[in-house]
Amino acid sequence: MGSVDLIASLNARGPTSGFTDVPDNDESLPDDFQREKAKLFNPLKVGAFNLRHRIVHAALGRSRSAFATESPLAAEYFRQRTTPGSLVISQATSEIVRTSVLNIRKAAENEGRDQNHIKIIASSTTIVAATDEEAFKKRGEYLSYVD
Structure with a gap:
């Protein structure tokens, strides 16, 4: 499993799922995967924020919306990805x-x-x-x- 597939698989598990085509807990991690050694999955403190991992979700809302404005679909997209300990960077005009x-x-x-x-x-x-x-x-x- 490549790193992109691994991240997608991990992001699709738990309360953030339902917006991807990856079923919850349907894929196992590679046998030799050592989560504690994967820096990407280590907690990180950024200012006042304690993040559970180092995966940052980029802002994609406007590119998915008519007239480059936020939409209910974009709001749902971000809601599903902002579980405690996650960071979403939002775009702005x-x-x-x-x-x-x-x-x-x-x-x-x-x-x-x-x-x-x-x-x-x-x-x-x-x-x-x-x-x-x-x-x-x-x-x-x-x-x-x-x-």
Whole structure:
């Protein structure tokens, strides 16, 4: 069993299953598999989060939705994968990030905290080229890889 198959098999077990075509507990692990030695399955502390394993589920919601918006199907997808001890990285648009930041700062202020003491990091992709034309050409190429 390859590593991708193994991860898919392990992710399909327990309360996160039902969204894949891998039946629960239908496949056994290889006889020589030593879970305690597989770093991927070791717990990890990330800030305040205690993760049960190091498998991070990428955000896939918008790519599965009409008009690149969240849908009930996407919500179900994430609900099934956010069992305790799991980490899902969600994608965002600039509008969603702005609204979220404003809401977080307002909630902090409502609790008596200085909203300027809240540090929020939002990532983005920077495309660098010698000219704007070349940068837009690269952007077009990058977008060609997106469904």
